[in-house]
Amino acid sequence: MSVRAGLVAAARGAGLALLAMGCSLVLFCLSVVSIALLAVGIGAVTTPWLVRATRAQAGLRRRLARTGSGVEIDAPYRRAPRFGGGPAGVLRRCQWLLTDRVTWRELLWLIVDPTAGFLLGMLCAALVGYGAWGFVLAAGVWRPMRDVGYWYAFVPVDSQLTALAAAALGVGFIAVGLRSAPAVLRAHALLTKTFLAPDQERALELRVAHLTESRADAVDASATELRRIERDLHDGAQARLVAMGMSLGTIEHLMRTDPDKAVQLLAQTRKSSAEALDELRRLVRGIHPPVLAERGLCDAVRALALRIPLTTEVAVEPMGRMSAPVEAAAYFAVSEMLTNVAKHAEAQRVWIDMRYEDGLLRITVTDDGKGGADPAQGTGLAGIERRLGAFDGVLAVNSPPGGPTSATIELPCTLLPAGPHR
Incomplete structure (x- = not known):
């Protein structure tokens, strides 16, 4: 593990700790007051607003757990019904939120985050900071503190020699802090997941x-x-x-x-x-293309690549056959993505990468076009999402303005035994 990675993880942990004290603790206090004000009616107006703020904070923490530690935390929220307007609608919205157990789990998280979450977040940063303090003592700060009986951990600092011992001990604190920072940051993310991920029900x-x-x-x-x-x-x-x-x-x-x-x-x-x-x-x-039925998905994707008027590179790892519906869904998804590239991307080159790992078919289509692809803009990507959704598949698109664009589909499936397929 590099020193830079340890410093980044320690800094992330400290940031999460400050976020917990600055947001989670404040939201908890306001939520408790708002719930107490339900008795006089004011809470019916303020509680939904605070629940939305809490869920926004929870959404931010889910994203930070994913980017900082690679811990995926799914959102547990149900789709809200229509409540209507007026005071009756406000009351129905408040009642719906308060009867949702996710609201109470997040309220419990607002207690845990500023306590256990704060301690986990600050642990490695505190070790690194305390280790650096040992060097400050060795630089001469021990002299004005000599008469107060100052201790650095278990070292009584009353001379230059003991100050140098404090610096040596500080090296150990820094090493432990940097070494353990990624693991502690991941533990913090797992603690967050315990409260913010959907329960089994x-x-x-x-x-x-x-x-x-x-x-x-x-x-x-x-x-x-x-x-x-x-x-x-x-x-x-x-x-x-x-x-x-x-x-x-x-x-x-x-x-x-x-x-x-x-x-x-x-x-x-x-x-x-x-x-x-x-x-x-x-x-x-x-x-149903004949090449798909006769030769399988790999050759069918290669045939698609030959059909578009762009320079195309195809990287396909050897794999067996899958069920016909899965192969058809993947084939038409790739076909639609290549059609989008040819029509809208203004690209010169396309790269297709297809592989099967751990029960998951993953196909990535990348182009060097202008970017800006958005499934919500009616470019055919929404249709791909619907087609894949029938098989629990997903589509992920990364297309910043100016390009490049990368679209990845993932389909859970199993390989069929070797033999003839229809």
């Missing part, structure tokens, strides 16, 4: 809500896809087949009256039949 509720929403999205996506297929058939192949039928009727009549015209029209009809067949093949390829 809430996690199950959120899981059910997510599955209900993803199932509805999957049904909507399927209905949209069926409408697209119906529209393509109606406007494309079906119209051509109807026209071919009319042409054949005309040819049947012309065979007796104008054979040369009939031969000419027959050639046009043969051309129309070839075009209709080509449209049907494209339509079938859009439903």
Whole structure:
């Protein structure tokens, strides 16, 4: 572990400790007063505001735990119902928040954070600071303190020799503080997770809500896809087949009256039949590409990369086959991402990285375009999220203005045994 990493971790811990005293303690005191004022009605107005402030503070701490220690803390909040306006709506909102056990768990966290959280956060910074104080003593500060019987830890500092011993002991304090800082910072994040992550019951509720929403999205996506297929058939192949039928009727009549015209029209009809067949093949390829069924996801993604008019590099780790629905979801997600790059990114190069690790398929598409991609702006990324949501998959997009853009999909899945797949 580098000294810099230890210093950064100790500084982060000290920052969390100050945040606990400056925000969590204040929020706890205000929340207690607000709850006490429920009896006179004032608390019904102030309590929801304080709960929102507490949840904002909790959200900040979740992000800091992720960026500082790599500890992921999911948010435990349910979707709020519609409360309406007026005093009745205010009362319903307050009642809903106070009957939510997450509110009380966060109130308990507001007690723990300024106490145990403060001590954990300040521990390593205090060790480093106390160690530095040993050097200050050795630099001559011990002289004016000689007559008061000053002790540095277990060393009585009353001469230059004992001051140098204090400095040597300070080196130990600094070393221990820097060495343990990352582990202590992680322990602080785990303490936060104990109170701010969903408990088992809430996690199950959120899981059910997510599955209900993803199932509805999957049904909507399927209905949209069926409408697209119906529209393509109606406007494309079906119209051509109807026209071919009319042409054949005309040819049947012309065979007796104008054979040369009939031969000419027959050639046009043969051309129309070839075009209709080509449209049907494209339509079938859009439903389930033959290369995906025959060669698997790896080769299908390589085929997609060859199809876009950009310089593309594909890095694919060897992997087995997955279930057909998972492969189809991943294939069409990559197809949509590459289409977005070709249409909107103004990119010159694209990199595709695909790998399977620990039950998770991860595909990253990176381009050197202008950036600024946002799933909320209707660029097709929201559709990818809905498609992946049916399989508990996620889409993460990092696209700062000016680029580059990196979009990663993750799909939990299992590899199938070797053998033929359909």
